[in-house]
Amino acid sequence: MSNPVLVIGAGVAGMTAAVELADSGIKAILVERKETVGGNALDLYKAFPTDDCFYCFEGNRWRPGIRKCFYRSALIDQPNITLKMNSEIDEISGAPGQFKVKLTKGPEYIHPRKCTMCGLCLEKSKAFHLLSPQCQPQAVVFNPEKTDDGAKQAEEECPTKAINLNAQPVEETIQVSDIIIATGYHELQPINVDEYKYGKYPNIITQLELAKIIDPNSDSGGVLVRPSDGKPAKRVMMVQCVGSRDENYYPYCSKICCIFALKHASILTQERDDVRVSVVYMDIRTYERYERYYRRSRESGVEFLRGRVSLVQPREDDTLDITVYDSLLNKYLKFTVDLFVLSSALEPPEGMDKLIETLGIKSASGFVAAADPASEDEVVIGDHIYACGTALGPAEVPESVTQARAVVSKILQSRK
Amino acid sequence: MAETKEPAGPPVTLTEPIEMSKLDVKFREEIHSMPNGEELSACFACSTCTAACPIANIWKYKPHQLIRMILLGMRDEVLSSDEIWLCLTCFQCQERCPQKVRVTDIFFDCKNLAAEEGKIPANIIGLAKELLEKGQLYTVTADWEREDMGLEPEVPGLSVDALKNILKETRTNKIVDSGE
Ligand SMILES: Cc1cc2nc3c(=O)[nH]c(=O)nc-3n(C[C@H](O)[C@H](O)[C@H](O)COP(=O)(O)OP(=O)(O)OC[C@H]3O[C@@H](n4cnc5c(N)ncnc54)[C@H](O)[C@@H]3O)c2cc1C
Ligand code: SF4
Ligand code: SF4
Ligand code: SF4
Ligand code: SF4
Numbered sequence: 001m002s003n004p005v006l007v008i009g010a011g012v013a014g015m016t017a018a019v020e021l022a023d024s025g026i027k028a029i030l031v032e033r034k035e036t037v038g039g040n041a042l043d044l045y046k047a048f049p050t051d052d053c054f055y056c057f058e059g060n061r062w063r064p065g066i067r068k069c070f071y072r073s074a075l076i077d078q079p080n081i082t083l084k085m086n087s088e089i090d091e092i093s094g095a096p097g098q099f100k101v102k103l104t105k106g107p108e109y110i111h112p113r114k115c116t117m118c119g120l121c122l123e124k125s126k127a128f129h130l131l132s133p134q135c136q137p138q139a140v141v142f143n144p145e146k147t148d149d150g151a152k153q154a155e156e157e158c159p160t161k162a163i164n165l166n167a168q169p170v171e172e173t174i175q176v177s178d179i180i181i182a183t184g185y186h187e188l189q190p191i192n193v194d195e196y197k198y199g200k201y202p203n204i205i206t207q208l209e210l211a212k213i214i215d216p217n218s219d220s221g222g223v224l225v226r227p228s229d230g231k232p233a234k235r236v237m238m239v240q241c242v243g244s245r246d247e248n249y250y251p252y253c254s255k256i257c258c259i260f261a262l263k264h265a266s267i268l269t270q271e272r273d274d275v276r277v278s279v280v281y282m283d284i285r286t287y288e289r290y291e292r293y294y295r296r297s298r299e300s301g302v303e304f305l306r307g308r309v310s311l312v313q314p315r316e317d318d319t320l321d322i323t324v325y326d327s328l329l330n331k332y333l334k335f336t337v338d339l340f341v342l343s344s345a346l347e348p349p350e351g352m353d354k355l356i357e358t359l360g361i362k363s364a365s366g367f368v369a370a371a372d373p374a375s376e377d378e379v380v381i382g383d384h385i386y387a388c389g390t391a392l393g394p395a396e397v398p399e400s401v402t403q404a405r406a407v408v409s410k411i412l413q414s415r416k
Numbered sequence: 417m418a419e420t421k422e423p424a425g426p427p428v429t430l431t432e433p434i435e436m437s438k439l440d441v442k443f444r445e446e447i448h449s450m451p452n453g454e455e456l457s458a459c460f461a462c463s464t465c466t467a468a469c470p471i472a473n474i475w476k477y478k479p480h481q482l483i484r485m486i487l488l489g490m491r492d493e494v495l496s497s498d499e500i501w502l503c504l505t506c507f508q509c510q511e512r513c514p515q516k517v518r519v520t521d522i523f524f525d526c527k528n529l530a531a532e533e534g535k536i537p538a539n540i541i542g543l544a545k546e547l548l549e550k551g552q553l554y555t556v557t558a559d560w561e562r563e564d565m566g567l568e569p570e571v572p573g574l575s576v577d578a579l580k581n582i583l584k585e586t587r588t589n590k591i592v593d594s595g596e
Contacts, residue, residue: 195468195512241462246514282462308467327463327480332473 003177004029004082005411006101008089008355011039012397013389014182015074016404022080024412029174030075031084031103036135037075039184040208040390041397043132045215045222048263049289049398075136076113085112085137088351090171092179092358096383099176107167109144112137114162121158125150133217178384178411179359181368182404183352185390188243188250188345196242196342197312202228203320204312204340207238207260214267224272226338228318233275233338236268237322239309240281243345250345252365255394257343258285262293264341265302278303278335280324305333312340346394359385367393379406386410439489446529447486452521459483465509465519475499479509479519486522495530499523501537531587534594545592548583551576 004027007018015037018028036042075083086106094100117138121128127146135141139162142151147165155163187208191199198204203226205213216222219230226233238261243249261279268275279302286294298304310323310332322335348366356362361382362369368387370378381387386407389400447453465479472478477485477499485494494500500523509519530536547553556562556571563569583589 241514245460247458247516248514282460282464308462308464310467325463325467325478327461327466330478330481 002027003098003175005178005180006031006099006174006176007180007182009033009039009182009184009389009391010037010075010083011182011184011389011400012041013184013391013400013404014039014180016401017180017182017388017407018081019074019078020405020408021411022074022078024408025080026411026415027080027082029082029084029176031087031089033086033088035086035141036131036137037083037085038132038134038136040187042134043212043215043217045211046263046267047397048259048293049396083137089355094175096385097177099179099384100173101176101179102171102173105170105172107144107169109142109164109167110139111160111162111164112139114160115139116160116162118159121151121154121163124154124157127151128154178386178414180407181355181359181381181385181387181391182389183349183355183368183391185346185367185394186349188347190242190342190344193243193249193342195309195312196239196340197314198342201314201318201320202226203233203318203338204342206342206344207257207264208344210264210339210341211260214264214272224268224275224339226318235319235335235337236265236275236277236339236341237335237337238265238277238279238341238343240279240284240343242342243347245282246345250347250365252393253285254343254346255285255287256396257346257394259290259293259396261341261343262286262290262297262302266293266297266300269297269300269302276301276303278305278337280305280307280309282306282308346390352391361385364393367391377410379403380410384414434490436488440491441489443489443491443494444487446491447522447525450522450525452518452525455515455517456483456486456522458515459487459517460515462514464512464514465517468508468512470506470508471502471504472499475502479523482526483517483519483522486526494526495533496535498537500526500530501540531591536591541592544588548580548588548592551580551583 005021007014007028007030010030010032014030018030021028075081084103084105087103089101089103091102092099115138117130117140121140122130125146125148127143127148128140128151129143130140142163151165155165187206189198190196190206196204205227212218213220214222214224224233225231240258240261244252244254244257258281265277265279268277281304284294305324305326307325307327310325313321315321315336319336319338320340322337322340324333324335326333352366356368359382362371368381368391371381378392379386379388388403388407389395392403444456448456461480461484463480465483466472469479477497482494482497482499503520503523505520507520510521513519543553
């Protein structure tokens with residue numbers, strides 16, 4: 001019974017599950033493939049439904065402070081959590097309750113506890129960079145493909161001797177009682193939805209890319225700028241349902257893209273100087289409490305166009321001419337905009353299919369599905385296998401956290 | 417659907433609504449059962465087809481409206497509309513439809529239905545006649561076109577006689593006959 005629980009994915013859902021298990025005295029091994037925890041919520045700035053800045057956990061009063069502190073205290077100082085960064089699951093075998101998991105931990109070029117983020121190495125070589133001021137572990141990352149003399153110099157001069165350029169990947173096998181899949185989602189890069197010309201012109205971006213631009217920690221300090229030249233952007237057009245609700249891409253509704261589009265539209269019209277936003281939609285889906293975002297953005301002057309985009313044409317100065325068919329007016333309208341933002345589908349992350357196959361669990365549109373679709377236990381996806389957050393399909397943070405807590409409660413019950 | 421009784425007294429509003437009970441509820445089924453109509457009812461009125469269409473700008477009824485009219489049962493309006501014949505058959509609407517509705521193909525179905533009822537615009541009959549008589553729609557008469565490009569005057573291997581014979585046995589012939 002003392003086997004630890006494996007949590008795959010250190011986004012909001014995986015971290016909540018790991019922290020709450022650990023706080024209940026159960027050991028958790030948290031495996032994350034990237035070099036920082038936080039997942040997709042890392043650079044999101046303001047969060048619905050509370051409009052808190054993502055940097056502070058106002059709603060999380062029992063663990064107050066800024067997000068960085070939450071991550072750090074939870075993941076570094078909580079002795080029941082073993083964090084494995086930069087790691088991939090290779091194989092899962094064994095019976096439920098005593099799974100054998102083989103994994104590869106990527107090379108630890110930078111010692112996460114020794115690095116003080118002094119910045120010395122960043123000046124010496126382009127091989128080092130800081131992922132985000134919010135990153136956790138709080139350490140720089142190293143890209144071996146860019147190794148140069150500067151990197152070797154930094155290794156010698158690092159004041160805390162945190163750098164080891166010869167670090168190697170480590171393979172290990174662990175035994176765990178339960179598996180929690182918290183692998184989250186990936187935002188579709190809509191290159192194939194060719195009518196929107198994403199990937200062809202720099203000022204055509206996705207909502208997650210927009211979130212990164214308007215984050216106060218961005219290169220522009222949160223000012224809305226055009227990627228083409230870094231100059232302020234004033235006219236923005238968003239288009240909904242890109243790759244979602246589309247039998248050619250993903251048949252499902254990605255559920256939260258209407259809400260984050262309205263969140264961004266409101267931030268831009270209310271907090272930035274004379275930015276004009278138009279939203280092209282076919283349905284606005286602001287379920288339950290989110291309807292107020294819709295009303296608020298209408299009040300703040302966001303322009304809503306019911307219809308679809310006919311044509312996107314770039315101009316010499318990197319602005320874009322966009323023709324929209326307005327189905328309510330039954331007219332074609334032409335706009336010139338600085339930024340064209342695509343509300344792109346939320347799709348299963350890379351490797352999800354392999355994980356689903358290895359574990360022999362059910363799938364729904366590529367995401368993980370409940371073992372018994374008719375039951376209320378949507379987080380139970382197999383014998384001693386659970387899932388939470390967006391690994392189960394598009395969801396907001398509160399829902400992801402609630403599911404993570406449901407998983408913890410299930411595991412606690414099973415161990416009584 | 418039973419026709420609703422004429423209400424007594426003057427009309428309450430000045431709008432003139434389309435009387436739903438007068439529409440042909442079976443039209444939807446009719447199109448649906450045709451080879452291309454399978455996905456018809458999947459249409460969720462997004463208007464992508466109209467946004468994609470290079471010509472609907474000048475149409476009275478836009479592609480998504482025609483699909484809507486089929487779903488509602490506006491058989492006469494659809495089959496006697498100019499739009500189904502003005503369609504360039506470029507397939508852009510069908511290509512982009514997120515619900516895989518075969519918009520262009522459905523307009524072909526509509527054209528076939530309209531043709532069976534003799535609702536064919538005169539210029540289309542003219543084209544059919546041309547096809548029957550010459551075996552091709554565009555005859556290369558002016559040698560200079562080919563000459564300019566350094567080609568021999570006659571299109572090599574072009575044989576229109578076989579085609580003419582085949583066309584005589586097809587409905588193209590019937591169309592021309594009934595049109596005259
Ligand atoms: C533009 C935008 C704005 C948003 N704004 C809000 C908002 O304001 N409020 C709100 O509530 N929600 C918002 N969301 C939704 C929010 O991002 C998600 O609800 C939340 O991030 C889900 O967390 P998660 O832990 O389920 O998944 P993720 O954040 O995707 O985390 C999954 C983690 O698992 C890792 N992983 C994946 N596969 C593996 C594997 N095989 N092995 C190891 N690790 C793996 C990933 O690297 C990642 O770190 C927004 C989303 C977008 C796109
Ligand atoms: S020099 Fe060392 S301590 Fe400073 S940021 Fe680089 S790795 Fe971290
Ligand atoms: S949430 Fe809105 S934008 Fe996203 S798929 Fe659903 S309807 Fe489209
Ligand atoms: S694009 Fe397809 S789903 Fe949308 S209105 Fe046209 S036919 Fe209907
Ligand atoms: S096939 Fe016809 S209806 Fe469809 S886009 Fe082309 S011209 Fe328009």
